[in-house]
Amino acid sequence: MRGRFSRSLITVAVAAAAVSAVLSVSITRTSGQNPAASVKAASPASASALKTPWGEPDLQGIWTDESDTPLQRSPKYANQEFFTEAQRAELDKERAALLGRDRRVERGTELDVAGAYNAQFMSVKHTGARTSLIVDPPNGRIPPLTPEAQKIAAAEREFRLALLQSTETCKKKSIACTGGKYDPTPSPRRAELPPRYNTARMKRRDGPEDGALPDRCLTGGLPEFGGATGSFRRIVQTPGGIAMFYDVGQGQGWQRNIVMNGSPHLPASIRQWYGDSRGHWEGNVLVVDVTNFSPKTDYQGSRENLHLVERWTRTGPTSLEYAVTIEDPTVWTRPWTVKQEFTTQSEEQNRIYYEPRCIEGNYASPGLMRGQRMAEAAFSKGQGPDPAISDNATDFVGVEDDPLQ
Amino acid sequence: MRGRFSRSMITVAVAAAAVSAVLSVSITRTLGQAPAARPARVGGKPNFSGIWQANNEANWDLQAHAALPAAVTQPGIYPYDYARVPAAPVLALGAAGAVPGSLGVVQGDGQIPYKPEALLIKKQNAEHWIDRDPELKCYLPGIPRAMYMPYPFQITQGTDKIHIAYEFSNTARTIHLDKVAGPPDDTWMGHSVGRWDGDTLVVDVLICATHNLLKLFRFGWSPQRA
Numbered sequence: 064m065r066g067r068f069s070r071s072l073i074t075v076a077v078a079a080a081a082v083s084a085v086l087s088v089s090i091t092r093t094s095g096q097n098p099a100a101s102v103k104a105a106s107p108a109s110a111s112a113l114k115t116p117w118g119e120p121d122l123q124g125i126w127t128d129e130s131d132t133p134l135q136r137s138p139k140y141a142n143q144e145f146f147t148e149a150q151r152a153e154l155d156k157e158r159a160a161l162l163g164r165d166r167r168v169e170r171g172t173e174l175d176v177a178g179a180y181n182a183q184f185m186s187v188k189h190t191g192a193r194t195s196l197i198v199d200p201p202n203g204r205i206p207p208l209t210p211e212a213q214k215i216a217a218a219e220r221e222f223r224l225a226l227l228q229s230t231e232t233c234k235k236k237s238i239a240c241t242g243g244k245y246d247p248t249p250s251p252r253r254a255e256l257p258p259r260y261n262t263a264r265m266k267r268r269d270g271p272e273d274g275a276l277p278d279r280c281l282t283g284g285l286p287e288f289g290g291a292t293g294s295f296r297r298i299v300q301t302p303g304g305i306a307m308f309y310d311v312g313q314g315q316g317w318q319r320n321i322v323m324n325g326s327p328h329l330p331a332s333i334r335q336w337y338g339d340s341r342g343h344w345e346g347n348v349l350v351v352d353v354t355n356f357s358p359k360t361d362y363q364g365s366r367e368n369l370h371l372v373e374r375w376t377r378t379g380p381t382s383l384e385y386a387v388t389i390e391d392p393t394v395w396t397r398p399w400t401v402k403q404e405f406t407t408q409s410e411e412q413n414r415i416y417y418e419p420r421c422i423e424g425n426y427a428s429p430g431l432m433r434g435q436r437m438a439e440a441a442f443s444k445g446q447g448p449d450p451a452i453s454d455n456a457t458d459f460v461g462v463e464d465d466p467l468q
Numbered sequence: 469m470r471g472r473f474s475r476s477m478i479t480v481a482v483a484a485a486a487v488s489a490v491l492s493v494s495i496t497r498t499l500g501q502a503p504a505a506r507p508a509r510v511g512g513k514p515n516f517s518g519i520w521q522a523n524n525e526a527n528w529d530l531q532a533h534a535a536l537p538a539a540v541t542q543p544g545i546y547p548y549d550y551a552r553v554p555a556a557p558v559l560a561l562g563a564a565g566a567v568p569g570s571l572g573v574v575q576g577d578g579q580i581p582y583k584p585e586a587l588l589i590k591k592q593n594a595e596h597w598i599d600r601d602p603e604l605k606c607y608l609p610g611i612p613r614a615m616y617m618p619y620p621f622q623i624t625q626g627t628d629k630i631h632i633a634y635e636f637s638n639t640a641r642t643i644h645l646d647k648v649a650g651p652p653d654d655t656w657m658g659h660s661v662g663r664w665d666g667d668t669l670v671v672d673v674l675i676c677a678t679h680n681l682l683k684l685f686r687f688g689w690s691p692q693r694a
Contacts, residue, residue: 115627116511123626297642299626301517302507306624306631308640318633318640320622336638410628413648417640418655423607 113377117302120347120377125415126405127295130191131158133467134288134401136203140194144203154190157466162187166462173231174239178459185291190467192404196288198386199400205363212364212394218258225250226266230454239457249451262361266456268435271428276361278428280421283309283317284360285338285353286371286387288401295408295415305342305349308417316419321351329355334367336360349375365391381407431455510625514667517625525570526616532578535569540597557598573616606637608656611673614639630662630669643671650674 113121136143146154164182168174195203208216224243227233228250233240253267264275276282287294287309295310305321321342329339339355353371362369374386383405390398408414435455441447507515528539538554538561545551558565572578582590593600603609609617619635630643643662651659651674658673 117507121627123629297629297631299624299629299631299642301515301625302510304517304622304624306622306633308631308642316640317638318631320624320633410646411648413644417642418608418657419638420608420656422605422637423602423656 113380115300119300119302119344120349121300122298122305122349122375122377122383123300124383125295125297125408125410125413126383127293127408128191128289128403129188129406131188131467132191132193132196132403133465134196135205136195136197137468138202138204140203142201142203143194144198145192146190146194151190151192154466158187158190161185161463161465164463168459168462173454174237174457174459177455177457178462180291181459182463193402196401196403197399198402199388200397206395206397206399208364209392209394209396215258216364219263222252222255222257223263223265225252227454227457229451230266231452232454232457237457237460239454239460253451259366260359262359264456264458266454268431268455270432274428274431276359277312277315278431280315280419280425281336281359282312283315283419284336284362285319285356285369286362286373286389286401287311288403296405297415297417308415310415310417310419312421314416314419314421314424316417321349328352331355334358338369338371347376349373351375362389363394365389365394368393378404383407511627513664514669515625516623516630516669519620519622521620522616522618524573524616525568526573527618528567529570530573530616531580532572532574533567533570536567538565539567540595555598603636608639609634609636610656611641611658611660611675614641614657643669 115121115123161182162185166181167178197203197205200206220242224233224240227240227243228246229248233243233245236245257265261272261274262276264278265273267273271279287296290311292313293310297308297310299306299308303323305323306318307321308316308318310316317337319337319340321340323342325343326341328341329335333339333355334357335355336357336359338353340351340353342349342351344350351371351373353373354369356367356369358367360366360369368391370390372388374384376384376386378384385403385405386400388398388400389395435450438447438450438453442449506517509515510517534550537552538558540555540558541552542555544553554561554565574580598604603617608614614621614632614634614636617634617636621632621634624631624633628644628646630645632641632643634640639657641657641660643660645662648661655675658675660671660673662669662671664670
């Protein structure tokens with residue numbers, strides 16, 4: 064449905080009563096948080112008396128993590144939970160040098176053309192206080208995989224390497240082909256399905272489900288710790304209900320409803336992209352239990368058995384602590400816990416893009432499929448190179464080293 | 469794929485241990501039980517929070533219309549307008565693809581006062597419904613359409629914001645009760661600013677997207693009509 068495009072901006076005068084509301088929050092932005100303040104234990108005694116008009120802790124607002132912290136701790140820090148100020152300053156210096164750097168693989172190669180984003184495109188936030196988002200296990204790293212999960216990961220890797228075996232990537236022994244081999248004959252496994260429902264990039268584009276979830280506008284999900292493209296969440300509370308909207312990825316925002324009425328989780332037969340969130344208050348802490356994930360989702364290898372227990376605590380006028388315990392006994396040998404400190408963002412600036420319209424502009428997905436079909440048709444008529452040789456799946460690898468990793 | 473079928477009905481044999489896990493809340497309430505009592509007013513204003521659904525046939529056509537065999541029809545064996553039949557691409561849907569009749573939701577004579585040139589575009593859109601309706605591609609439905617799609621939506625009324633979650637395509641919008649900067653770009657779902665007029669919530673929605681009709685909608689929500 065097309066209409067003529069014209070823009071009319073209308074200034075709406077909003078009544079002062081609606082603006083001032085009942086919330087007396089002073090929104091001041093601070094940078095470079097003092098590590099002691101930012102890791103203060105979130106106990107009911109220390110939490111600010113910021114309550115909604117109906118007496119609950121007020122979690123409302125736009126929240127984001129204003130610093131960069133890696134998910135896992137670099138082994139060189141062992142069990143050190145926080146950086147020293149000197150270490151943070153040094154890391155900021157090293158990482159600032161990344162800004163605007165235009166490192167690529169060898170120019171003019173296929174991998175150079177296929178590469179998408181390097182440091183030229185990225186922002187760099189200040190180094191956070193913590194050495195890792197993971198606070199448990201004490202070494203700050205994801206626990207070991209179960210034998211079952213290791214087998215699945217190996218099978219996935221083998222399948223994807225098989226699809227790559229006749230490409231330049233493997234011929235030139237790029238690190239993207241680690242564990243694989245080169246063979247000028249395309250693998251017969253090309254005709255097989257992957258071991259599981261496909262969620263990641265691979266060198267095949269026969270149908271939409273050969274695309275990675277981001278190619279299909281399907282990346283939003285839990286747990287959400289942020290990434291290169293930002294991670295904002297808006298929380299809206301009402302008596303007996305909480306809604307959260309996430310602005311993540313590139314136009315891949317999504318929302319979830321926290322069911323607060325004590326009713327049980329959905330039946331096991333109902334699976335959802337973002338799981339099923341059931342919450343309750345424990346003192347000043349919002350505890351949310353999330354289950355019923357769809358087998359089409361994937362978080363670090365965990366799919367339908369993913370189980371999250373979140374703890375949301377308003378720790379001050381501009382701060383909110385988020386902790387989540389992640390478990391999947393079919394994937395990890397023990398649960399693990401992440402902690403993040405969020406800072407409130409300006410409501411007036413309203414810089415949260417609450418309209419995920421990825422599908423509306425997704426010309427890439429059909430384009431990638433059509434491109435492959437055209438290349439195959441041309442090759443079969445002797446009018447173009449063998450598409451089995453070209454690698455259109457591998458992104459930049461081994462180009463940039465983030466000092467934080 | 470996003471859309472109303474994104475909640476895939478897959479029967480998965482999930483071990484009971486994985487589901488119940490470390491949940492320490494005692495689960496005694498069964499599905500279908502009434503939710504906890506919700507205050508009728510919040511912050512001195514009517515509380516719209518809850519799950520709502522349009523109880524009419526607006527989803528098929530806002531205007532008064534007779535029942536139709538399908539959303540897109542083609543001439544049958546008779547040359548009469550009232551004897552058109554389902555268009556070939558939708559024939560297999562049978563009655564499930566039919567359009568229920570309705571007195572419409574437009575006040576007065578049930579007709580929208582289209583200008584002639586706009587009415588022509590409307591007719592062309594209807595004829596090419598399968599290609600042109602954004603709903604079929606799972607695009608964001610826009611306002612007011614999201615309000616009258618035949619699926620529930622949930623209102624969460626906070627102190628300065630009202631968040632609405634729609635079932636279709638995980639669509640969301642925020643109604644700002646406080647002062648905010650305007651949207652930096654075109655929007656599908658519009659930029660909604662709300663204010664109270666007594667017990668009525670008046671929402672001005674600024675819509676500028678080439679895939680939506682250009683309109684400024686003004687909605688009055690009052691407890692009587694809610």
